[in-house]
Amino acid sequence: MSQQQISLPAKLINGGIAGIVGVTCVFPIDLAKTRLQNQRQGQQVYKSMMDCLVKTVRSEGYFGMYRGAAVNLTLVTPEKAIKLAANDFFRHHLSNTGKGLTVFKEMLAGCAAGMCQVVITTPMEMLKIQLQDAGRLAAQQQKTVVMTSTKLVATNAVLSRSYNSGIVVSAPRAVSATQIAKELVQTQGVKGLYRGLGATLMRDVPFSIVYFPLFANLNNLGKPSPEESSPFYWAFLSGCIAGSTAAVAVNPCDVVKTRLQSLNKGCNEETYNGVVDCISKIMRKEGPSAFLKGAGCRALVIAPLFGIAQVMYFVGVGEYILDNSPLRMLSA
Template identity: 45%
Template sequence: MDKVEQKKPAQFNVLPKIINGGIAGIIGVTCVYPLDMVKTRLQNQTIGPNGERMYTSIADCFRKTIASEGFFGMYKGSAVNILLITPEKAIKLAANDYFRYQLATEEGKLPLPRAALAGGLAGLFQIVVTTPMELLKIQMQDAGRVASAARAEGREVKQFTAMDLTKKLLRERGIMGLYKGVGATGVRDITFSMIYFPLMAIVNDKGPRKSDGSGEAVFYWSLMAGLVGGMTAAFLVTPLDVIKTRLQADSEKEFHGIVDCVQKTLKREGVTAFFKGGLCRIMVVAPLFGIAQMFYFLGVGEKILGIEQRKSV
């Protein structure tokens, strides 16, 4: 039987993609948030003059956090993350599909350089939401670490809510206070997306397809494609994530930009510091994107709106 020639779809429906991205983000982040908390605390801890550190491993961080803050302490800062993850993932996933559609040839083909460009543009668009979301999340997570250390020394530290931190940042710096570390966030997210989306699409295209005529991969293959793409991209951009995390958690104004953060971290802690929390980051990002990609491709948005689901470019 002759192979049917694939052509570029006649139109691109944005709304169902946004719905899919929002649902995918909420489910994904709820599943992996405790690991993200541990990742942030491991990346942001510094080594004392005698080599002492608060957490010695992923398991140790889990144990100490639950012991001092309870199980729900693992979800500190999650409310703002879950609230903002809806537009963040909606923008990221839908924008990637949109730019892939726009950059595809009339035959529906998307060369690798164009696929990387589509991913990079999606990463660029998402930082409008990602930067304030992660800034508040990281400062909430780190506030819990500081409070735990203070309690261990017999001191009490005032607990701040996400709204308290938002008001404080707006009062001290205006709207740009919510965009602290935006440069580092942009570098990380654009690089991540340029690696993740083309790799995920390549793996996803190799798997078995659904029997509904949509041309999409079966759900477990989409999950695997997201896992492989997320794991690879997460590992490669871990140094950029460490820099971003430290800049956003820097309440003492120790660092004066990306270059200064790199130089001081390298001088004090060596190259290995740039891979702090790397394993934990992979454990967070791989399932986050695997789960999110799987739910994104399920086509819930198309079902809600009564639109026929077609294979993405």
């Protein structure tokens, strides 16, 4: 089945299912990505992705790896729906010759789709990041208290005992995405949910510009003929390669977005006054390598997400649901 033959409602269903399955599979890696990106030099709690996951399970339990997953699972379907619908809409209007799209027009369609999806992506990421980063902040706080206590032991054992007797290292206050959203709207209005919008655009627009044309061209290489679709495994690999390539390419923008959207800061962690201020402070204090933090994690997250999406299209889950339910009138 070719891409052109797939109805928009079926695409939306496929995209939504792919997003839910993909998020469930790779969310722990996404959590590690957020925590690694938010670390500053000299205040590292985690050494690597595996170290982050192991420490998270030890301190927060297995489900600690899924902090913020609920908001992602709730909003990933409308996000995918907007992205796919927008991409199809702009591809249709740009291909007025009936000869298919040039790479430039594919990039334009991807650009427009990326600009549309931030309506959902920005608040989704904003809420998710607060929940994902809570464990890192708690671990950093505990590490700081332990180090302070050790220093006091070295200087004055009696003072240390009296100091330690009053220390209470509390677990992070359990909050939900709903609570965070409510507080943001009450204090900052709806614009509070769109903090980091500029950085999200900087990430998602170039991502779509890279991903859609790259996937289309890679997938075309595997087609036996122009009229036939590529094999299952080829579509999966094309989605993975295009997704991971685009993810690594825009990782610097993702680092900036993550830092800007983090409302709670750890000990001695600086605040930022916009994209330019964030970029200059990261460059000055942490160097260019800081913009690659979490790049490997991000590639591991994005690759299966888009590979799974292509599998859903190939198998035709959306078409099956539409053909065997009262929703079939939507595909007419």
